[in-house]
Amino acid sequence: MQLRGEFQITGWDESSYSEGNHGVKQSHAKITQSYTGDIEGNSELQYLMSYQSSQSAIFVGIEKVTATLQGKQGSFVFQHNGKFEDGVASSQFTIVPHSGQGELTGLQGEGTFRSGEGGKAQYQFNDVGF
Numbered sequence: 001m002q003l004r005g006e007f008q009i010t011g012w013d014e015s016s017y018s019e020g021n022h023g024v025k026q027s028h029a030k031i032t033q034s035y036t037g038d039i040e041g042n043s044e045l046q047y048l049m050s051y052q053s054s055q056s057a058i059f060v061g062i063e064k065v066t067a068t069l070q071g072k073q074g075s076f077v078f079q080h081n082g083k084f085e086d087g088v089a090s091s092q093f094t095i096v097p098h099s100g101q102g103e104l105t106g107l108q109g110e111g112t113f114r115s116g117e118g119g120k121a122q123y124q125f126n127d128v129g130f
Contacts, residue, residue, distance in 0.1 A: 001128045005037015009119035023054030041067020047080070057084040074102025089115040106130040
């Protein structure tokens with residue numbers, strides 16, 4: 001099964017823990033998001049980011065989504081591996097095995113997102129199953 005939709009960033013709290021010259025830094029961000037489309041709900045996300053400049057970064061993260069998915073309610077966690085380049089954030093992610101709770105127990109799959117304007121991004125999950 002494939003899932004598609006959009007998420008909107010609803011909160012972003014980022015703090016640097018190491019800084020260098022020319023925008024080089026490492027930071028931690030706590031983020032909240034709302035999901036629409038095949039996933040309807042909200043998430044809490046934490047990124048560790050490494051900026052090579054003010055215009056380029058890589059990040060890893062853990063996101064917990066609490067939502068309804070095809071009429072089933074529960075939560076699940078996925079792991080991000082992403083980058084920020086030329087004003088666009090993108091990530092590949094994998095649902096963490098055994099992280100599904102409630103009616104989403106056993107959920108598995110992987111996906112991607114690509115950011116758009118105003119804190120919105122299009123997501124897609126592939127090979128989703130229980």
